[in-house]
Amino acid sequence: MYGLIGKTLGHSFSPQLHRWMWGCEYRLLPMDEAAAEQFFTQRAFDGVNVTIPYKQLALRLCDEVDDRAERIGAVNTVVNRGGRLYGYNTDYDGLSACIRRAGISLLGRKVLILGTGGTSRTAHAVAEDLGAEEIVTISRSGPDNYENIRRHAGAEILINTTPVGMYPAAGAAAVDIGVFPNLQGVVDAVYNPLTTYLVDQARQRGIPATCGLPMLVIQAQRAGEHFSGRRISDASAEAALRRITAEQTNLVLMGMPGSGKSTVGAMLGKRLGRPFVDLDEEVVRTAGKPISEIFDSGGEDAFRNIESQVLRQVSARHGIVLALGGGTAVREENRYFIRQNGRVYYLQRPLESLSGEGRPLSKSPEAIRALYEERREVYQSMADVSVDCSACGTEEAAAIIAKEWQSL
């Protein structure tokens, strides 16, 4: 029997990852501390991963612990060989490969590690071994903290090991990366959302950055090797990463009012077997009245406020097709949330063919043109893919998007 033990495990992708990479049945085994201790004493398992908060407990209860896990002070992989428990730390492999994969070099650089928990200790060992010149750990209450972080403004690499920015509290970062003008790379161990606010901010500035999903997959690859005694190829780990990323990513449709987001989105959802969510409909549901009435009573601001609030919730979901409202991307504060789990498809149709019916902001052709001029740049900068719908109907547009998505 293989599985994962920890306190709360609802979010874990480990069962799928292990099934895909080496075909084993892998169970989630949430338990309290007394049960965890008993679990290691009874030894009625073949291999387990260990997550928060039992990695130290696992280290203590193994018969043999490899040097790396000993040095880090945490075991995340335990193999039962003939009744003896062997402990390893594959988070180390996951983090170092994740950094390499993102093209980030720590060699000779000043590295700031945010946070002091278990992953922070792993990050420290990795940074040392990758040749960091100086490593500083930032905590809330230690000598190097978030209040005096400007004394480390020369940092070149940031590694976030805190849960700040993690679902359901996305949209925040432990530090403002504007403080670090020499930044060369950002690594965030958080993998939900797929793109954290910290990583998004780095990418917007052109700084190489990675979230924690590759780390999770690669630690599972190495753990699977310890469990099975076989090698798991990098190609198989890459395929698992691609698959989990695809399953978790949302297809987000953006474009002018009347460009087909709702119609094409519903068709796309059917084609891909994914739930379809229309942001405008969610706004109507939340407000309890139609959009025209929201505009009549509180103006555009009232509408935008509800829209932003609803977007935060809806964009935190995974594996959906999401139609935005025509103006959702205009508000700067919404842009991160559109991207957090999303691949953005920009639907383009000739302005003459956009219907203004029932749409408060596009009542005349002039109004539509003015809106377009105002929004064009934002749409272009937000688009991952532009879809030219000028010569195709809605089903065809859905087919084009589905094909692009499936080719990834």
Ligand SMILES: Nc1ncnc2c1ncn2[C@@H]1O[C@H](COP(=O)(O)OP(=O)(O)OP(=O)(O)O)[C@@H](O)[C@H]1O
């Ligand atoms: N490529 C297309 N070919 C033909 N008709 C289309 C195309 N795209 C959209 N339409 C039609 O245009 C109308 C508006 O489409 P829809 O309501 O899906 O737009 P929308 O982008 O969701 O608009 P809004 O921003 O107002 O929510 C619908 O009648 C739809 O069938």
Ligand SMILES: O=C(O)C1=C[C@@H](O)[C@@H](O)[C@H](O)C1
């Ligand atoms: O969430 C998970 O599935 C895991 C998280 C990390 O703690 C890993 O160390 C663990 O092996 C699996």
Ligand SMILES: [Mg+2]
């Ligand atoms: Mg719509």
